[in-house]
Amino acid sequence: MAILLVADHSNSALGASTGKALTAAKAIGGDVHVLIAGHAAQAAAEAASKLDGVAKVLVADAPHLANGLAEEIAATVVSLAGNYDTIIAPATASGKNVLPRVAALLDVMQISDIIKVVSPDTFERPIYAGNAIQTVQSTEAKKVITVRTAAFAAASEGGSAPIESVSAAPAVGISSFVGAELTKSDRPELTAAKIVISGGRGMGNGENFKTYIEPIATRLGAAMGASRAAVDAGFVPNDLQVGQTGKVVAPELYVAVGISGAIQHLAGMKDSKVIVAINKDAEAPIFQVADYGLVADLFQALPELDAELGKAGL
Amino acid sequence: MKILVAVKRVVDYAVKIRVKADGSGIELANVKMSMNPFDEIAVEEAVRIKEKDPATEVVAVSIGTTKSQETLRTALAIGADRAILVETADDTPVEPLAVAKLLRAVVEQEKPDLVVLGKQAIDDDSNQTGQMLAALLGWAQGTFASKVVPEGGAVNVTREVDGGLETVKLTLPAIVTTDLRLNEPRYPSLPNIMKAKKKPLDVKKPADYGVDVAQRLKVLKTTEPPVRKAGVKVADVAELVRRLKTEAGVI
Numbered sequence: 001m002a003i004l005l006v007a008d009h010s011n012s013a014l015g016a017s018t019g020k021a022l023t024a025a026k027a028i029g030g031d032v033h034v035l036i037a038g039h040a041a042q043a044a045a046e047a048a049s050k051l052d053g054v055a056k057v058l059v060a061d062a063p064h065l066a067n068g069l070a071e072e073i074a075a076t077v078v079s080l081a082g083n084y085d086t087i088i089a090p091a092t093a094s095g096k097n098v099l100p101r102v103a104a105l106l107d108v109m110q111i112s113d114i115i116k117v118v119s120p121d122t123f124e125r126p127i128y129a130g131n132a133i134q135t136v137q138s139t140e141a142k143k144v145i146t147v148r149t150a151a152f153a154a155a156s157e158g159g160s161a162p163i164e165s166v167s168a169a170p171a172v173g174i175s176s177f178v179g180a181e182l183t184k185s186d187r188p189e190l191t192a193a194k195i196v197i198s199g200g201r202g203m204g205n206g207e208n209f210k211t212y213i214e215p216i217a218t219r220l221g222a223a224m225g226a227s228r229a230a231v232d233a234g235f236v237p238n239d240l241q242v243g244q245t246g247k248v249v250a251p252e253l254y255v256a257v258g259i260s261g262a263i264q265h266l267a268g269m270k271d272s273k274v275i276v277a278i279n280k281d282a283e284a285p286i287f288q289v290a291d292y293g294l295v296a297d298l299f300q301a302l303p304e305l306d307a308e309l310g311k312a313g314l
Numbered sequence: 315m316k317i318l319v320a321v322k323r324v325v326d327y328a329v330k331i332r333v334k335a336d337g338s339g340i341e342l343a344n345v346k347m348s349m350n351p352f353d354e355i356a357v358e359e360a361v362r363i364k365e366k367d368p369a370t371e372v373v374a375v376s377i378g379t380t381k382s383q384e385t386l387r388t389a390l391a392i393g394a395d396r397a398i399l400v401e402t403a404d405d406t407p408v409e410p411l412a413v414a415k416l417l418r419a420v421v422e423q424e425k426p427d428l429v430v431l432g433k434q435a436i437d438d439d440s441n442q443t444g445q446m447l448a449a450l451l452g453w454a455q456g457t458f459a460s461k462v463v464p465e466g467g468a469v470n471v472t473r474e475v476d477g478g479l480e481t482v483k484l485t486l487p488a489i490v491t492t493d494l495r496l497n498e499p500r501y502p503s504l505p506n507i508m509k510a511k512k513k514p515l516d517v518k519k520p521a522d523y524g525v526d527v528a529q530r531l532k533v534l535k536t537t538e539p540p541v542r543k544a545g546v547k548v549a550d551v552a553e554l555v556r557r558l559k560t561e562a563g564v565i
């Protein structure tokens with residue numbers, strides 16, 4: 001039977017995470033149908049139809065689906081579930097919100113945050129902040145799965161799947177959307193960036209992020225990240241937090257500045273291809289996972305790094 | 315208002331866990347256990363609501379072995395009024411769906427207006443239970459909350475989402491799951507720890523609620539993740555940039 005992939009989208013755009021969850025879906029095998037549950041989401045639907053390996057895009061359009069409310073999206077997903085033996089979504093804030101609700105409505109135990117498809121019913125997933133990897137087998141007739149997007153490459157483009165409309169479930173009406181404060185940034189999205197430069201408590205304040213980290217991020221076309229300590233202290237917004245309970249990233253290059261390397265932080269970045277640590281404490285645990293460690297005061301090292309990258313033509 | 319808070323006993327966040335050599339799980343013998351940090355935040359939030367509106371009753375509930383009584387006593391010391399332990403016979407894990415079904419049964423008896431849970435337990439990292447409970451009850455859910463404002467028959471919840479923050483308004487009764495920045499939990503004072511020992515703690519069994527806690531997922535094995543080896547220390551920024559360009563090829 002077919003797989004239903006619940007897309008992460010903002011109506012006007014498709015989240016990059018959807019293409020990564022698609023790769024996991026294809027590894028499970030079977031026709032993949034992508035569901036865009038939204039309102040006036042033609043642009044997102046068209047982007048999904050271009051992903052390679054999508055058999056069909058389903059569009060459920062209704063005003064009550066406009067803002068991704070879990071109660072509403074889950075009701076529509078469940079109304080379609082009869083045709084599918086696997087329902088899958090990226091483990092983004094939206095997938096994590098919606099899919100367990102779908103799973104419980106279907107009386108199914110969800111498999112969260114898979115990092116590998118071993119076989120169509122067996123998966124690997126990290127537990128204890130990634131300090132152990134569990135291989136789990138589902139005995140459920142229907143499988144409900146979220147995908148750790150950092151563990152799968154994005155599906156390529158080049159498809160042209162048909163777009164079909166399906167009916168939205170009637171409004172549940174127990175919740176409503178009040179508003180959002182989204183961080184505006186021209187930088188690449190944290191979980192999709194090839195290079196990430198993150199600052200920790202050592203940055204001292206938010207102004208220093210601007211003065212010392214931003215110019216380097218701009219030169220490298222990098223996304224900015226942060227430790228929990230830096231977010232809690234109000235240096236930067238919450239959506240920059242990397243770690244067990246923030247975002248999980250696996251870029252080509254991760255630069256950790258003024259971050260000690262607590263296990264909860266490592267859980268979010270230790271699968272990066274190359275890790276650089278800049279810290280004035282030579283004993284900081286971050287150096288145990290860094291490919292290149294620089295023991296230095298960041299307020300000296302970062303301006304030097306900026307200049308050196310400039311010299312290198314970046 | 316009546317608030318139910320779900321608390322789970324987990325390996326303390328500061329413990330570096332070890333995987334058993336035979337792949338059968340995590341070494342849990344003689345490991346420091348604590349309340350799941352997100353659940354401390356949940357209890358703190360409920361107690362703060364009570365401090366503003368003294369007519370509030372806060373009931374803490376945990377599902378686990380008899381040792382989870384300790385965790386419930388911590389909740390009582392933070393300020394919960396009474397506690398319920400749904401006691402499981404042994405350490406066999408109870409999956410989020412079964413936990414949610416047990417919590418639903420407790421909710422049906424207790425009839426709270428609000429149930430507060432952690433967004434995830436830091437052992438199994440499932441991030442499911444609250445959403446599942448909301449689904450089973452047909453209630454609204456405000457997950458990953460960084461601000462909770464009850465208002466008449468509703469609650470406004472500000473949520474941490476991938477792009478920043480969003481606010482939703484939920485009709486009560488409703489479910490809230492806590493994120494890190496909702497509050498900073500207090501340390502219980504000694505007098506409150508003493509008082510907590512005398513607060514009521516009911517012990518029930520899963521069978522009392524007619525819930526089947528059999529596992530649906532089979533854990534085939536638990537292994538160590540690949541270890542990353544420490545690399546080299548570079549002498550200065552120039553060496554760093556040179557190596558990133560020529561050796562690693564990432565810039």
Ligand SMILES: Cc1cc2nc3c(=O)[nH]c(=O)nc-3n(C[C@H](O)[C@H](O)[C@H](O)COP(=O)(O)OP(=O)(O)OC[C@H]3O[C@@H](n4cnc5c(N)ncnc54)[C@H](O)[C@@H]3O)c2cc1C
Nearest residue numbers: 200201202227228229243244245246258259260265280298
């Ligand atoms: C339930 C729970 C969930 C958590 N989730 C996360 C998570 O998702 N992500 C996360 O990051 N953390 C998380 N944490 C927090 C984590 O345990 C650490 O507290 C946090 O990562 C520390 O952040 P830090 O490294 O910036 O700060 P610190 O540990 O204080 O380290 C600061 C570092 O900066 C260095 N430094 C200071 N000044 C300078 C300077 N001038 N030049 C160079 N170096 C300097 C210091 O040597 C030090 O190593 C969580 C904790 C809990 C309990």
Ligand SMILES: Cc1cc2nc3c(=O)[nH]c(=O)nc-3n(C[C@H](O)[C@H](O)[C@H](O)COP(=O)(O)OP(=O)(O)OC[C@H]3O[C@@H](n4cnc5c(N)ncnc54)[C@H](O)[C@@H]3O)c2cc1C
Nearest residue numbers: 320321376377407408431432434435438439440441442443
């Ligand atoms: C091999 C293995 C061994 C395990 N061993 C143990 C063990 O020895 N002891 C143990 O407790 N668990 C153990 N677990 C975890 C257990 O199986 C369930 O996964 C867990 O109870 C629910 O998942 P979660 O905590 O990740 O849910 P999440 O959905 O991440 O939890 C979110 C929130 O739900 C609430 N909640 C979750 N569980 C409970 C609970 N039991 N009581 C009250 N509130 C709760 C809390 O508010 C929590 O913050 C083990 C898991 C595996 C796979």
